[in-house]
Amino acid sequence: xxxxxxxxxxxxxxxxxxxxxxxxxxxxxxxxxxxxxxxxxxxxxxxxxxxxxxxxxxxxxxxxxxxxxxxxxxxxxxxxxxxxxxxxxxxxxxxxxxxxxxxxxxxxxxxxxxxxxxxxxxxxxxxxxxxxxxxxxxxxxxxxxxxxxxxxxxxxxxxxxxxxxxxxxxxxxxxxxxxxxxxxxxxxxxxxxxxxxxxxxxxxxxxxxxxxxxxxxxxxxxxxxxxxxxxxxxxxxxxxxxxxxxxxxxxxxxxxxxxxxxxxxxxxxxxxxxxxxxxxxxxxxxxxxxxxxxxxxxxxxxxxxxxxxxxxxxxxxxxxxxxxxxxxxxxxxxxxxxxxxxxxxxxxxxxxxxxxxxxxxxxxxxxxxxxxxxxxxxxxxxxxxxxxxxxxxxxxxxxxxxxxxxxxxxxxxxxxxxxxxxxxxxxxxxxxxxxxxxxxxxxxxxxxxxxxxxxxxxxxxxx
RNA sequence: GGCGGCGUGGCCGAGCGGUUAGGCAGGGGCCUGCAAAGCCCCGUACUCCGGUUCGAAUCCGGACGCCGCCUCCA
Numbered sequence: 001x002x003x004x005x006x007x008x009x010x011x012x013x014x015x016x017x018x019x020x021x022x023x024x025x026x027x028x029x030x031x032x033x034x035x036x037x038x039x040x041x042x043x044x045x046x047x048x049x050x051x052x053x054x055x056x057x058x059x060x061x062x063x064x065x066x067x068x069x070x071x072x073x074x075x076x077x078x079x080x081x082x083x084x085x086x087x088x089x090x091x092x093x094x095x096x097x098x099x100x101x102x103x104x105x106x107x108x109x110x111x112x113x114x115x116x117x118x119x120x121x122x123x124x125x126x127x128x129x130x131x132x133x134x135x136x137x138x139x140x141x142x143x144x145x146x147x148x149x150x151x152x153x154x155x156x157x158x159x160x161x162x163x164x165x166x167x168x169x170x171x172x173x174x175x176x177x178x179x180x181x182x183x184x185x186x187x188x189x190x191x192x193x194x195x196x197x198x199x200x201x202x203x204x205x206x207x208x209x210x211x212x213x214x215x216x217x218x219x220x221x222x223x224x225x226x227x228x229x230x231x232x233x234x235x236x237x238x239x240x241x242x243x244x245x246x247x248x249x250x251x252x253x254x255x256x257x258x259x260x261x262x263x264x265x266x267x268x269x270x271x272x273x274x275x276x277x278x279x280x281x282x283x284x285x286x287x288x289x290x291x292x293x294x295x296x297x298x299x300x301x302x303x304x305x306x307x308x309x310x311x312x313x314x315x316x317x318x319x320x321x322x323x324x325x326x327x328x329x330x331x332x333x334x335x336x337x338x339x340x341x342x343x344x345x346x347x348x349x350x351x352x353x354x355x356x357x358x359x360x361x362x363x364x365x366x367x368x369x370x371x372x373x374x375x376x377x378x379x380x381x382x383x384x385x386x387x388x389x390x391x392x393x394x395x396x397x398x399x400x401x402x403x404x405x406x407x408x409x410x411x412x413x414x415x416x417x418x419x420x421x422x423x424x425x426x427x428x429x430x431x432x433x434x435x436x437x438x439x440x441x442x443x444x445x446x447x448x449x450x451x452x453x454x455x456x457x458x459x460x461x462x463x
Numbered sequence: 464g465g466c467g468g469c470g471u472g473g474c475c476g477a478g479c480g481g482u483u484a485g486g487c488a489g490g491g492g493c494c495u496g497c498a499a500a501g502c503c504c505c506g507u508a509c510u511c512c513g514g515u516u517c518g519a520a521u522c523c524g525g526a527c528g529c530c531g532c533c534u535c536c537a
Contacts, residue, residue, distance in 0.1 A: 027537095028537080029537095030537080031535090031536090036537095037536095037537085038537095039536080039537045040537055041537090042537070043537040044537080046537095071535075072535075073535090073536095155466080155532080155533075156466065156467070156532095157465070157466050157467090157532090157533075177534095180535075181535075203535070204535045205535075225537065226536085226537030227531080227532080227537075228531085228532075228536060228537060229536090229537065230532080231532065231533070232532095232533085232534085232535080233535075233536095236535090254537095255537075256468095256531095257530090257531070257537080258537080259530085289486090290475085293475080293476060293477085293485080293486070294475085294476060294477080295476090295477080298468095298469090298476085298477095299468085299469080299530080299531085300475090300476085301475070301476090303475095305474070305475080305487095306474085306475055306476095306487095308487085309474075309475060309486070309487045309488085310475090310486080310487085312486085312487055312488090313485095313486050313487065316486080319500060319501080322500090323500085323501085362477090364476065364477050364478095364484085364485075365477065365478085365484075365485085367477095367485070367486085368476095368477070368484050368485035368486080369484090369485085370485090371484095371485055371486065372484090372485075375501090375502080378500090378501050378502065379501085379502060379503090381501080381502095382494085382501060382502055383502090429496080432496080434496055434497070437496085437497090438496095438497075438498085441497095441498080441499095450498095450499060450500090451498085451499070452498090452499050452500050452501095453495075453498080453499075453500085454499095454500070454501085459499095459500085461499090461500090
């Protein structure tokens with residue numbers, strides 16, 4: 001049984017599915033107005049891991065994640081750079097997918113774009129106006145939060161305390177400071193869609209509720225995002241669904257924040273802050289491993305030091321892959337348990353790791369268990385028990401692969417010259433000509449290869 | 464002010480009443496022609512002060528420190 005923390009209930013509980021064997025999952029995607037940053041990396045990795053694990057366990061997961069391609073920030077950037085809004089959106093959407101690809105985040109099943117759903121949003125808003133759940137003021141159409149009895153449920157705060165603490169604009173025409181824009185009337189030169197209540201563009205909260213319900217239907221299973229979306233974004237989505245009398249997400253998942261080492265990691269200080277930048281200078285698997293080593297609801301420290309730490313840990317997995325000729329690639333391909341055969345010690349490993357991951361995605365303990373298995377496999381192999389060692393190593397690779405972490409011994413192409421040098425060194429060693437062997441080793445090192453001798457043959461790896 | 468979270472060995476980061484987390488870094492050893500890799504062993508941590516308990520990093524109370532949300536930020 002899959003269990004996952006539900007923000008609404010405030011506890012870990014069964015992740016029930018509306019349709020047997022099928023999971024419908026919605027993750028709030030990016031507003032494409034700038035390069036993706038490290039925080040985007042964390043939440044996409046977390047929910048990618050979740051999706052992969054659910055799939056591994058045999059669920060048919062429909063994973064919907066939107067692209068918000070119309071928004072104030074996009075408009076501002078377009079104005080500033082004298083280009084169109086759609087050009088800004090297209091540019092940064094490309095950057096988004098580029099980064100996701102490098103991170104190994106599998107493509108969603110559906111990637112709805114807000115601008116393609118405006119008509120449905122307009123209809124949605126018309127219903128609200130008709131039911132007097134929404135009202136029109138000078139700059140747009142607003143949702144009347146007082147019309148939803150349990151508003152504040154996700155936030156975990158009573159409506160009163162929210163109302164008292166919310167900042168109130170002096171000239172605000174809103175009935176309550178908590179009321180939010182469903183629709184913003186277009187100012188001159190701004191992009192606009194027609195609507196009976198006035199041309200304009202949709203508000204962010206309306207986009208996600210319309211697209212998630214539109215694609216996944218009423219009462220879909222799981223709605224996810226970063227913790228900062230809990231309130232007000234998710235609260236507002238929920239409020240609209242309630243007001244529209246649609247059953248909404250049955251389970252809410254929120255991933256924790258990123259600690260940015262206080263002020264250290266900022267653009268102004270020249271440290272990487274964009275995901276694009278990080279991925280350009282490190283092994284993309286390092287960020288995934290870093291994310292996997294902490295719990296998805298805990299805050300994590302992402303810094304050059306912790307990334308470098310993860311990169312070094314990765315070499316341990318790559319060494320295992322070389323030793324046992326393991327090849328588990330990932331990318332868009334999702335691994336299913338049914339497609340792999342676990343044997344002997346591998347069966348036990350898969351069972352314990354599975355139990356951990358089924359319980360609110362305990363990736364840190366699962367990873368610790370897998371690293372134990374790595375030691376175990378090496379240890380067995382050192383003792384000559386290659387059969388058991390292989391079972392363990394192969395299972396570990398499959399399970400890492402299930403989490404989207406590629407363990408691949410064929411990561412580097414070797415050219416003929418290098419192959420010849422390795423052969424020459426082997427010959428020199430066989431002849432006891434150590435100085436010649438060492439000389440060739442130096443030559444290989446100069447070309448970026450480290451030589452490792454073993455009873456199972458000579459191997460080389462990238463320095 | 465309201466709500467919530469956190470303080471663990473050199474670093475990252477699990478644990479959530481009693482047993483080795485794990486990784487990285489460091490030290491010692493084995494293996495190796497020498498290396499590399501691997502294996503074995505080691506540091507013996509839990510912000511502080513009380514309390515509950517046979518027993519607490521884990522539960523309760525308090526103090527101090529840090530952080531998040533309450534603003535269309537993942």
